Amino acid sequence: MIEKNEKRDYKGIFIRLCGYVLRYWFLFVPAVIITLLSNQLSLLGPKFSGDAIDAIAKVGGVDFDSVYHNVGMMLICYAMAAVLSYVLAVIMLHIGQKIVYTMRREVFEKLTKLPVGYFDTHATGDIISRISYDIDTINSTLSHDLVQIMTSLYTVLGSLVFMWNISKPLIIVFVITVPCAILFTRFRSKTIRPLFSERSRKLGELNGYAEEMLSGSRTISAYEREGEIGERFNTRNADAMDAYYRADYYGCTMGPTVNFINNLSISLVMILGGILYLYSQKGIVPEGTLFFITLGGVAQFVQYSRKFAGPINEFANILSEFQSAFSAAERVFRIIDEAAETPDKENAIHLTNVKGDVSFEKVHFGYVPEKPILKGVSFNAKKGETVAIVGPTGAGKTTIISLLMRFYDTTDGSIRVDGHSVGELTRKSLRGAYTMVLQDTWLFCGTIFDNIAYGRKGATEEEVIEAAKAARIHSYIESLPDGYNTILTDDGINISKGQKQLITIARAMISDSPMLILDEATSNVDSRTEIKIQQAMSELMKGKTSFVIAHRLSTVQNADRIIVLQNGEITEMGTHNELMEKGGFYSSLYNSQFG
């Protein structure tokens, strides 16, 4: 796996994250306004209660009118504050969920656009971890914290103005301590960031391992390997938890330390203020000069310092939360930024009315450049012909199929369909021109009907049933209690591999593509059933250019052209009779059944 751009661009990530929030500015702006409003309300409440208490403490008895008035105002304030804070919470919830929704969608849509090779090198569980855990992590901090920062900024600036008015010299304390706090957090963040990245990565690995092993749980059980696999899971589990702990170990120092710096500043303000007051009192500092301060001034300054320090403390906490959001975001963005399949050329041709002439011209290809799989493969398939590909395991048969579908691009040479180089065509139209049945059946969690109808948009019920009948799976489906509405679950126990394959064949039958690819399409179907569907298969192949990889010679035998592939090169090509006459690899394979 090539992790490019190892250097982490945190500023970029931050800006990008803000971009997600700002996309919902119509929610974000009201959220900030409401927060400010409710801050104001939370100040008004105490003010009225103060007035009420003043009315109680009035010399000459309680002023009940004033008390009632203020109590009434308090009720209004608090009720409004409650409503506002609820509205705010709901808005934040919506922003957060909208962001999560968008990110998940982006990641997922990217997944479907990535080249198939990506999935050979990235564990499924890790991908899932990114789309669930990492995105959740981002969400839990992002929207909430950004509003927090916005409103804190307001408080900080407000307090600063007041403090400035009361005593300029005392502010010097903050001129020293605030940069200290900033430097400290910056310094700490540098240590902590990689730890948080590690944490996300390890969790992803753990998830990847769990996913892979769970998919093999039957085998593990049959070999009684639960203990051993459990052990291995545990090393990863311990690793992930250690990474978590390490990030936490250093991360959790941030809040208390910045808090300490704040408390320190207040203490210093107190000391300095006390001294200044003393000198002011004694007249050493004359009234009206810069250093003069009254007792009330000291008290107020301390009050505002606390207000000022609060958000700074909050910042520090948020910052450490941001670290985990950043590492998570980095992993998420890495998928979103992953190079998709090279986009179709600008003026790519949309293949229509496909005839089905396919040609390979000196095609070279290797998944990695050092290991060429195909070395100069050339052949033609004319409209309606059946081409069989034969050869030992690992010769590159399936690779040819992958190139036909343009899952990969050739290293050298070209593949043409109806005279167009496949590179000049839109992928969608090219792939749409083929129907493919693979050895590895793939069905998704949904009804059998949906799984068959997947082969063509807008397939009707009759067509689906027709296809199922042709694939000899109809009566089985009918025997199920829910028939075509039976939901196939993940590793559907009630349905055998052969039956799954028949469903995928039905899916192929419903498609009306002009070309066909059969890669061991009936390997799991018993031969009697195969014979029964043979006719339907021939029907399906009629008039279509077909590429067949099969063990069963009967299928291969009748092909218009048989290609023998050995070591990435075509060693023999011709009809069955021609190749038998030639007496090469093919004929020896063919004869081996009699020897």
Add this chain to the structure above:
Amino acid sequence: MKLLHKYLKPYYVRMLAGFLIKTTGTLSELMLPFILSHILTNVIGKSVKEVILWGGGMIVCSAIACVFNITANRMASKVSRNFAEEMRRDLFEKTLHLSARQTDKFTIPSLESRITTDTYNVHHFVNMMQRLGVRAPILLIGGVAITLIMDAYLSMVMLAMLPLIFVTVYFISSKGVPLYTMVQKSVDAMVRVVREDVHGIRVIKALSKGEYEHRRYDKVNRRLVGNEVKAGVIMSSVNPIMTLFMNLGSVAVVAIGAYRVTDCLSTPETVIAFMQYFTLISMAMMSVTRIFVMYTKSAASAKRIAEVINTEKDIVVQSKENFPDIKTDAHIKFENVNFSYNGKRNNLSNISFQVKKGGSVGIIGATGSGKSTLVKLLLRFYDCDQGAIYINGENIRTIEKKRFCAMFGTVMQQDFLYADTVQENIKFGRSISQETMERATAIAQAEEFIKAFPEGFGHMLSQHGTNISGGQKQRLLIARAVATSPEILVLDDSSSALDYKTDAALRRALKEGLNNTTTVTVAQRVSSVKDCDLIIVLEEGNIIGMGNNEYLMEHCKEYNEIAQSQMGGAFID
């Protein structure tokens, strides 16, 4: 929450220690405002020395708070780390031990998200609970105590709000837990689609179904978000309602205070001080609710984890009294076995056969005829509904798992290869010598292609072995199965991708290399089973023919048909 208790129990002492440290830290931080007001009212204006002294005191308190808080946080983190590790370990182990039926019921995506996000939720809660769960109660209890001393009557007015608050919070959270359970369920669904699409990416691309899949994902994504919002909208109300109650309490205190002051039962100063503490108590309550909301979320997850951990084994080792041994010289014996997956229609009916030690059974039949099911019963993935299966005269229900598994070497359909080296995939975590492994690969006809890899046995497979061909996969799996020279070798359609020649060579090698092994072969090809001592022909779960090749060719129409159908069709690779 029994689950939490179970896994946190060993850490209670440590948590208590952390709690005390945190308490000390919190108390010394709470000292700060007191010192501050002391300086302002008593010290200031007297002497520089005293100001510095008390100011120094503040700094010391701050430092203590800082150090103690960090220490306590770290301890909390350690506890929750260990807690999560142990819980996840048990959860994973339990998951592996679930029977096939149970796994089907939970489904793999759901099990997966329980191991990951659910465990994470609980982990997070345990961590935060220890951190936030100290300050708030101290403030709450301290604040209430002081107000009680100041004016018990007014305090009661305020305390009267508490039951209201608790009832509301309780009510909301009882609504919240099922909502978060729904959320986790939709996480399962979301994970499922991602998982499916990653596995089926080739098909999706081939059919250009990208947009269709986007819509499919959009549906689960929307549902998940919808459920999150639903739960969130309910849970978000906790905080405002709580604050409102507290504030109403304070309004009541002011109003009632006014009467008490006129009646000379209280003083304005008390009311003022009261309001101060009120703010403190309110803040504490806010933290409490925050913990509460977290609790609600994690309770849903904890429930899901507990569901798995508390699942009773449904495949248990039975006593010999209930399932006595029988006298037989057969190695494997099926006796009137009936089985159904869903309890409605039988998937296997009246299966009886036996095979002697070192013998071989071939099972053949149409797609969906119950071949694999038979094998699964033999391996005891499921218990049969009626009848019994015996190995060496012992009912397989009575054989202890370890001994039972050691008897078998198994290759199943769509078997499991994982991202590791070839060697590791063959050894599969068992202690197998290099020599044995090489012998196994030779028997499995895998030697040649493994040697052809530049790294040989060190060749890395990708997940699910997608980087090797079907035939290579099958041979690796066979090598894995024969590596321990098992008593019984089960091959469920495991040579379908091999060419005729290799298949024949494999059969020969198996016969020679493992002459004491009883083989059970499920196959599509007659050629794969025709040399078996006993061939069973299955149709719709019933045995419709049984005997050796010659016998079946003559007496079993279906078998004959299958054989005929394959006559001309040799297999090439």
